[in-house]
Every structure is written in structure tokens, then in C-alpha cells.
Amino acid sequence: MANKNHELDKPIIEAAKIEFLKNGFQATAISNIAKKAGVTTGAIYTRYKGKDELFYSLIEDFLEALNREVKDNRASYMNYRTDKNFEDFLKNIEKETARYIDLLFEYYEECKLLLCCSKGSSVEAMFDEMMKNKIFQTKTFIKENIDSDISEMKLDLVELLMSQQFNIYALIIKKGYSKDETIEYVKMLGEFIGAGWKKIFNEFIK
Template identity: 25%
Template sequence: MSKPDLSIDPRIMESAKKEFLAHGFEKASLKAICEDAGVTTGALYKRYTGKEELFCAVVDDTVKALNAFMEMRSSAVVSELSDEALIKAWEMNESMLPWLEYLYRYHDGFVLLIACAAGTRYANFQHDFAESMTVKTHEYFTEAKRRGLTDADISMEEMHILLSAFWTTVCEPFIHGYTWEQMEAHSEIICKLFNWNKVLGFTE
């Protein structure tokens, strides 16, 4: 009795990742993916119903990792945080580089989500991610204002615009193929550009 070829799935996934990165979802070819993986289209369709399901499988680990980050970020009860913790949450110098390191571990999946997903359920991933961050982030700000730590007026809509701008500076280096050394230098620039404490009017 012949044994199933357990190497097929990893080959399809690796070939699909390369094809989606090179051409984006819409222009990617299932035929090219199968040829590069050395499998038949029939073998692919036994595993995936179509190109979008295959794309979603390729980015699944990255999506789960980012969702886990969101859950961790959203789990804090802001009313229980100290004043110091509320203000420190906006400081960039210590937190920016580890966050870039986290994303860099999922480099290819992240690039697929922000630059190659047009035509899939993740087509608006970057916008949707910023939007999902907005509610909890604004909650931090609102709590700080309630305590008199700031008297600035930042609406939910304004917070979304600011976070969208912030995430653009995070995403673009990935799209432009920055090396990790370039990312480290870029991290310092982001920290200088987004002085959240000043923007949000926290007292010194």
C-alpha cells in the first residue's frame, strides 16, 4: 500500500507564497503554483476550493499572530491602570522596535496582507487593522482625559486618522523591502515623527 506524499502541502504553500508575493492575489496563477510545486491542479483542488482559500491558508499564521496581539492589547482594563502606565502606553522609544521585530517574524505574511490581498477578504486589511486599534486606543486617551492628565480634544474619528497615518509608516518599509538594519533606523524616525505625548497634550 503506497504512503501518502506528505510533502505536497508544504510545497503548495511555499509555491503559493512566492507566486502571491510576486504577482499579488489577482494576477497569481494557480497553474504556475502547481507547476512550481510539482503537483497537479487536481491535487491542489483536493486541498483548497480555490485561489482565495489558498491565499487565506498562506496568511493564516500571520492573521492569528496579529489577532493575538489585538486581544492582548484589548485585554487591559484601562480604569485600573496607574496614571504613569496610561502615559507610558504612548511612549514610543521602548515599544516601537519590539513591535517591528514581531512583525518582521511574519514578514512575508504581513506583506501579503498589506500589499497583495486585493480581491480577497483581506483587501482592506491595513485600514481594518487601524480601525480595530482605534476603539481601544481612544479608550486609553479618554481615561487619561477623565483623570485630568490631558485637556486635548481628540475624537474617535481623529484618532482613526492619526492611527492610519502611524500604521502607514509601519507598513511602507515592509512593502519597499527594507532589510532589518533599515527597519532599525526607520524605527528611530517613527519615534521622532509620532510624539504621541505631545500630540495628545499630556502634561510633562
């Protein structure tokens, strides 16, 4: 078998990113990517099994960075089990939000691919699944470490609050805010988010 021409890797990746961002996963054809990259469709299929694998390769680094961040944040929140310091808990939320904003702009196009262009791909539901997993872990943490008798209604309020936090990131991408605009936007919303968490801890979790 002939060796792949690795000089073609970059134009294929760049063309794929342009086409997927412009048209979305479903409406993008491998033939159009090949045409824009100046290669044959065969050159793409020797590198990727199909359109889905090519799409995933474009966001893989972003997903790995996101998973590392999730693990780091989980370790930070676990400190609450011992120190019971709510102010530190809020600071962790602020720190987590700031880091996610950094990641969002570090991998802006990749994030846009995932949130806005992935319909029909194998990763279409990935963001929602990550959100649901994070919410489940938080609710479990509260029940196991803060209030074992907390009602389902109160846990639903936790889910509602966290869902709004996740929706912030999707809205930022869809609206096309700059990083400065995003920081200001999140700062204003942070007052509401912080107030929500305070209400949960001060009134619901007893």
C-alpha cells in the same frame, strides 16, 4: 476516497507563496501554482477550496500572532486607568512598536502578502479593518477613562496620529527596508509620534 499525499503539501505552499508574491492574488492562477509545484490542479483542489483559501493559509499563522499581540497590548494599556502614568503609556507605545517590528520580520513574506499582494482576496481589507478597530478602541478608551468630555475634533487628532503609526508598517514593507534600517527609521519617527501623544495628553485632554 484516497488519502492525500502529504509530501505534496510543502511544494504547493512554496510555489503558491512565490507566485502570489510575484504576481499578486488577482493575477495568480492555480494552474501556474500547480505547474511550479510539479503537481496537478486537482492535487491543490483536494487541499483547498480555491485560490482564496490557499492564499489565506499562507498568512494564517501571521494573523494569529498579530491577534495575540493585540490582546497583550490591550492589557498593558489598561494599566493607565489606575496608575495615570503618561511615561509608562509612552513606554507601552515604544514596546508595542518594537514588537510589531519583530513580528514584521519574523513573518516578512506573510506580511508582504497581506499588505502588498492581497488585492481581490477576502483579506484585502483586513489590515485597514484592524487599523480602524484599534483606533476605535483607543478613542473609546480615552473617552471612558481619561476625558469623557473630549471633543470629536480632538478625537480626530488621535485618529490621525494612530493612522500614521499604522502606515509606518505598510511603508516599511513596500519600501523593502532591512530590519536595521527599520529600527533607525522608527526611532526617528518615534520622536514625532511621542511628541504628538504628549500634545494630546498635555493640551487636549484636561
